Amino acid sequence: MECVVSAVVEKRLGVLPVAAEFPRRLGLAGTVDRLCPGHDIAHLTHGQVIETLVANRLTAPAPLWRVDDWAREWAVEEVFGIESELLNDDRVGRALDAIAEHLTELTDSIGARAIGEFRIDVSTCHIADSKLVSYRNITTLIKAGTGFIAPVPASTVDDAVYAALDLDAATVVDYSPARDENTPAERRETYRVEDTHVLSGPRKRDPQVEVRRILVHSTGNAKGQQRARDKRLAKAAREELDKLQRGAGGRYYNTAEKIAARIGVIAKTRRVTGCLRTSITTDATGRPTLDRHFDQDVLRAEAAVDGWYALLTTLTPEQADAAEVLRCHKGQGTVERRYGDFKGPLTPVFVQDNKRVAALVTVICLARLVFCLIERQVRRALGSDQKMPGLYPGNQQVRPTGRMILYHLSGLRLRVVGATDPPIIVISRGVQLHLLDLLGLEPTHPRWPET
Template sequence: MTSVVEKRLGALPVAAEFLHRLDVAGIVDGLCPSAASAHLTHGQVIEALVANRPTSPMPLLRVGDWARVWAVEEVFGVEPALLNDDRLARALDAIAPHLEQLAGTVGARAIAEFGIDVSRCHWDMTSMSVHGAYVEEGQDDRFPVIKYGHPKDRRTDLKQIQAGIAATGDGGIPVHARVFDGGAAEVSQVVGAMKDLRKLAGEQEFLMVADARLVSYANIAALLEAGVPFIAPVPAAQVKDGVYAALDLEQAVVVDWVPQRDAGKDPAEREVYRVPEDVHTLAGPRKRDPVLTLRRILVHSTANAAGQQAARAKRLARAAEELDKLACAAGGRHYKTAEKVAARAGVIAAKRRVTACLRWHVHQDDAGLPSLEWGFDQDVLDAEAKADGWYALITPLPAEQADPAQVLIQYKGQGTVERRYADFKGPLAVTPVFVQHNRRAAALVQVICLALPVFCLIERQVRRALGLEQTMAGLYPDNRRVRPTGRMILHHLGELNLRIGNITDPPTVQITRGVQLHLLELLGIEVTQTRWPQT
């Protein structure tokens, strides 16, 4: 009889290679050295935690179970029994005071080791809702505090903690991440993010791209003073619909750019962008503050216009249906008085957001019974329709450095960082977090922020190895050619197993499908040549 043990190998060798190149364990151990008698260093524990996220994310209290089933000991040399809850918690406590240094050092290492272009960085924040009381008086205020805020998932009943990520235009690699209080205002974090990115970029100039929360007088003034160029959308309230309605769409320049989602469509069905330009001014909160003047790129999207027209038609249809019912019910048991009819009409107008265009009047007959007469103001609807599809971007970039079309194209990369948050909360599973203290919550979120560049670098490496086309077959059952994503790559590599024999029978990697071998070749990983420890 022969004793054979199999363990899940998955993408552990790939994660180990990228973690080694990023020197995560070495950086952690440099910031928070372990005791000489420790069986594992803090760097080894954090490295194992980071490797857990892109391979098989588990709640904190089950990491040891994951390590026993997976080939963690064979790849990282870490005994599964040592990854107990207490050891993981002590490692998180150790790195908690050094989160900013850890993020900055790993980000700088990624830029240098992988030659990442940081000339354009996209900044955004997200929130993670948590379950539990997390009383503020019982939290350590030296670390991000879990509290109520404005959650992106709209769970206002839950407290939260927040994270901010800066992803590069080159492959969407998150080179910088920070953890924030649950109640931190996003608009107040822009300047800090800018300073952190300047340190990472060194002497190289970079363009900061963010969402509308960047646009405040204090932020714009700080960015201009620091000489950091930026692109951001203007908050809708700062540009009146009349500005858009007065524009001549035919005079606007058509942008020679096709969104990736429209690449396979007939040219007549593709989204079209047009861009005129004017000036945007921003006044300070005090009279003595100088007025800031910036370029304003006015963008029209045919897809946005169609979506807004459809949404308006839907709102009008629903409002009309409810108003017709009210007109029929006026004078009946529930709406016997003019006041009740008027109150209900007002509720419908507010709920369906048709207050601006709705015209209505309540009449009373000789018996005092009310009736409702209503209609939509077509002039108002026509004016609203002229503003459909428009939004505005502001930037200090000079026209000779970036024309209006180029400004729009560079801004369009902002979806990159938003997709990274989908990876952050999806394949890397930020939600199964079980910790007792806010310092550990912040440290664990930072660990996931360290796993995100590993995830993204794997995707970037595969795409770059594929060449200009960046597509491959074998990822889907129908064998169509698609751009590989980090999620797809890890899914296929996740089926790899390691068969461990005896001292005369070295461990073997079981590769069952050609796509797995192809992905390993694209990543430059020779799993068959790995020197597995003998058992």
């Protein structure tokens, strides 16, 4: 076997240039250095280290250990101008220690910079779910003059309210979730004319509070609830009740008391207590027998309330009609997806000191901010439909997500030919070039020029 030593070195480039550009626009390194000035003789500032750690979370979110190995494999020196040996565990730990004393100031400063630099609309804030709806919370928000929209806990609205509604008379909302955007209008979510809801305080002398309520019907929720009920009934019947019915009078269920006890367990476990009807009798030999069925009237009553839920809001009809209230509430899904991103690809933690854990969580939050801004930038550059081809097999057009953007850009590589020759960026797929163009970056050099 003949071995050839080549002077050509390839490093992983991936999303590093993007992960460098967005923190630069946020002024991340400068903010950290202002809050946590280091020694003049240090090879790296704390800001440089934290900026690099954000890139590390976006490109290789493994437990935080041997970051220098990651920097050596990736084109960190070419993009950030930092030699991999300088990012040893001790240096990373000291940077985390430094920002641990200034986490609030750091996140506040970067958050404010992001709002201004990227022109983010912060007029609406999604912060709560149905747990917001309590007498104390609602009265506090009303007193403060804060408008809100919140889903009502299911137990708060009696099923009779939903059962009395006429779905055919409901107005079709000009809204559909992304997964159902091609669904015919007659099958989209609908809402009924709003009414009012009265909240009573925990004490009798507390004044009642009346707020606006929007009653919403979701065809998607209705189908999901029907499927779940059918599944519960099928499991209760086929897997358990049929077996009990065959075994009645046998070795294990030879008395009516044992059969009744087993029925109670099945009904509770499968949540069919309200609709299950049973009768335990004895045959000519004195053996107990079981007859059972599901009450169809009860099942029809349950189906009548499928898909309905309620929203409470202090917004007046002049501020937002019922359809607009629903659209605003649906924005909560974006926030929940961001929490999913936080718990998923950016989060591994492998530090033991509490201060460093808090600092690393802040670094992960900063990485998540960059992650969200990357997705936002690509979607805004795509225009109104926010779709592009090439992300999935089949070339169908879909909305790009942050995960998918990072996945495709992760294939970029940097080829270093020699000390005097400029490095070459290797692009293997057209979608990578398209994404770089949407991000406003030209693949001419790993350090893209400032805008």
